[in-house]
Amino acid sequence: xxxxxxxxxxxxxxxxxxxxxxxxxxxxxxxxxxxxxxxxxxxxxxxxxxxxxxxxxxxxxxxxxxxxxxxxxxxxxxxxxxxxxxxxxxxxxxxxxxxxxxxxxxxxxxxxxxxxxxxxxxxxxxxxxxxxxxxxxxxxxxxxxxxxxxxxxxxxxxxxxxxxxxxxxxxxxxxxxxxxxxxxxxxxxxxxxxxxxxxxxxxxxxxxxxxxxxxxxxxxxxxxxxxxxxxxxxxxx
Amino acid sequence: xxxxxxxxxxxxxxxxxxxxxxxxxxxxxxxxxxxxxxxxxxxxxxxxxxxxxxxxxxxxxxxxxxxxxxxxxxxxxxxxxxxxxxxxxxxxxxxxxxxxxxxxxxxxxxxxxxxxxxxxxxxxxxxxxxxxxxxxxxxxxxxxxxxxxxxxxxxxxxxxxxxxxxxxxxxxxxxxxxxxxxxxxxxxxxxxxxxxxxxxxxxxxxxxxxxxxxxxxxxxxxxxxxxxxxxxxxxxxxxxxxxxxxxxxxxxxxxxxxxxxxxxxxxxxxxxxxxxxxxxxxxxxxxxxxxxxxxxxxxxxxxxxxxxxxxxxxxx
Numbered sequence: 388x389x390x391x392x393x394x395x396x397x398x399x400x401x402x403x404x405x406x407x408x409x410x411x412x413x414x415x416x417x418x419x420x421x422x423x424x425x426x427x428x429x430x431x432x433x434x435x436x437x438x439x440x441x442x443x444x445x446x447x448x449x450x451x452x453x454x455x456x457x458x459x460x461x462x463x464x465x466x467x468x469x470x471x472x473x474x475x476x477x478x479x480x481x482x483x484x485x486x487x488x489x490x491x492x493x494x495x496x497x498x499x500x501x502x503x504x505x506x507x508x509x510x511x512x513x514x515x516x517x518x519x520x521x522x523x524x525x526x527x528x529x530x531x532x533x534x535x536x537x538x539x540x541x542x543x544x545x546x547x548x549x550x551x552x553x554x555x556x557x558x559x560x561x562x563x564x565x566x567x568x569x570x571x572x573x574x575x576x577x578x579x580x581x582x583x584x585x586x587x588x589x590x591x592x593x594x595x596x597x598x599x600x601x602x603x604x605x606x607x608x609x610x611x612x613x614x615x616x617x618x619x620x621x622x623x624x
Numbered sequence: 625x626x627x628x629x630x631x632x633x634x635x636x637x638x639x640x641x642x643x644x645x646x647x648x649x650x651x652x653x654x655x656x657x658x659x660x661x662x663x664x665x666x667x668x669x670x671x672x673x674x675x676x677x678x679x680x681x682x683x684x685x686x687x688x689x690x691x692x693x694x695x696x697x698x699x700x701x702x703x704x705x706x707x708x709x710x711x712x713x714x715x716x717x718x719x720x721x722x723x724x725x726x727x728x729x730x731x732x733x734x735x736x737x738x739x740x741x742x743x744x745x746x747x748x749x750x751x752x753x754x755x756x757x758x759x760x761x762x763x764x765x766x767x768x769x770x771x772x773x774x775x776x777x778x779x780x781x782x783x784x785x786x787x788x789x790x791x792x793x794x795x796x797x798x799x800x801x802x803x804x805x806x807x808x809x810x811x812x813x814x815x816x817x818x819x820x821x822x823x824x825x826x827x828x829x830x831x832x833x834x835x836x837x838x839x840x841x842x843x844x845x846x847x848x849x850x851x852x853x854x855x856x857x858x859x860x861x862x863x864x865x866x867x868x869x870x871x872x873x874x875x876x877x878x879x880x881x882x883x884x885x886x887x888x889x890x891x892x893x894x895x896x897x898x899x900x901x902x903x904x905x906x907x908x909x910x911x912x913x914x915x916x917x918x919x920x921x922x923x924x925x926x927x928x929x930x931x932x933x934x935x936x937x938x939x940x
């Protein structure tokens with residue numbers, strides 16, 4: 388646990404000493420801000436975060452791999468992974484430590500968007516329930532996306548490749564529900580069940596479905612597990 | 625302190641290290657000498673627990689590096705050949721991080737950072753970013769992190785490669801000072817470095833140990849011999865006796881079992897004397913069937929020659 392904390396702390400410091408976190412998060416805030424303004428200034432606008440959440444979850448598919456691409460790729464490129472893996476630290480402690488620092492940064496970025504919610508309460512009379520559930524949904528969705536991104540960064544020493552692979556996997560996992568529309572029966576249900584987009588729908592409506600919560604947590608767990616395994620295979624080469 | 629038993633490592637079909645066994649006693653400085661690509665780095669990665677061996681067993685301070693990996697790793701300080709450092713950290717931050725993940729308590733980290741900065745003479749640079757340091761100073765930071773937790777065992781992979789001659793001398797002196805408190809394995813492909821630093825040398829070539837000895841004994845043995853592999857159909861005792869009596873032959877070792885139909889032997893001859901023609905005519909004139917006759921790979925001398933040559937190239 389102490390090792391995990393040490394690694395998480397080191398990565399968090401590193402996020403704030405390199406420009407990537409600032410660039411990525413300000414881009415995210417600008418883009419979601421534009422769509423938020425669009426939403427609430429449209430005719431018959433409602434005081435909800437529904438539209439904003441849609442876009443936030445979409446941009447997260449690009450944001451998450453950009454935040455995680457450095458975490459393990461750079462270690463491989465610099466060769467520091469060798470020192471890390473020969474220190475008395477378990478492989479999963481390395482992975483979880485890195486993951487937690489990315490998750491913490493993601494939470495900070497999302498917390499900054501709460502400013503929109505404050506505006507809604509200031510100027511309107513929004514329904515609180517769907518807002519809270521939507522934020523829970525976005526958090527879980529991001530937690531899953533970051534695990535996918537971290538897995539991608541364990542595969543290669545090249546950060547660009549890592550970000551591209553992460554985004555590709557995330558886009559597939561998200562828009563698999565579009566494919567589901569083309570088929571029917573069990574196949575359709577299975578594809579819908581695996582869609583990261585589809586599981587977000589209920590959260591936006593104010594419904595917290597435990598199966599959707601379990602889905603995102605499972606995605607995160609599976610991809611973190613894969614990351615640990617890929618890290619182990621690094622030892623064999 | 626370090627023990628390797630029949631360690632083999634294959635990368636796919638390629639054997640990087642084949643059946644290596646040796647021991648290093650506490651406080652000893654062992655040199656690992658061999659041309660580039662001989663398997664030095666692979667062996668070191670196996671000892672540090674970075675890579676598991678394909679077969680065989682390695683223990684460090686009595687702990688198996690595969691099954692008791694975490695405990696074994698606590699006893700090891702390691703400097704890989706590439707000197708991997710987090711370039712966006714300062715020297716102090718980096719050493720602090722390495723101390724933490726090695727499970728050192730905070731106040732001990734603080735006092736030890738002071739010590740190693742002193743030992744490695746990094747005072748002026750302790751608050752500099754590592755990306756700003758020259759190769760030689762990075763090397764020192766690498767050594768500093770390796771000795772930070774006062775490990776029993778130090779594994780240094782080519783610690784003097786790629787730094788300028790003055791720094792080479794300083795680094796060697798530093799390693800010399802570390803001996804005694806630590807058991808050290810230092811790899812190099814530079815011959816004189818070994819005699820300067822080590823009590824014992826292992827020469828490794830194409831993944832196999834070709835010699836283990838004290839540096840001064842090695843040079844005696846260097847007058848050495850060349851080895852020829854010979855296979856024939858001949859009466860065993862008579863054949864070995866006759867070949868042994870040839871002028872330049874210094875020794876004969878039978879390899880095939882006593883009852884085998886084909887007699888296979890190693891003939892050691894005085895270096896430089898090509899005895900192959902003489903051997904062939906001897907065998908044929910006795911009416912034996914000559915099946916194989918060839919000199920086996922590199923002799924110790926050739927390997928040494930190779931090593932000395934690469935040193936000359938580097939200093940030239």
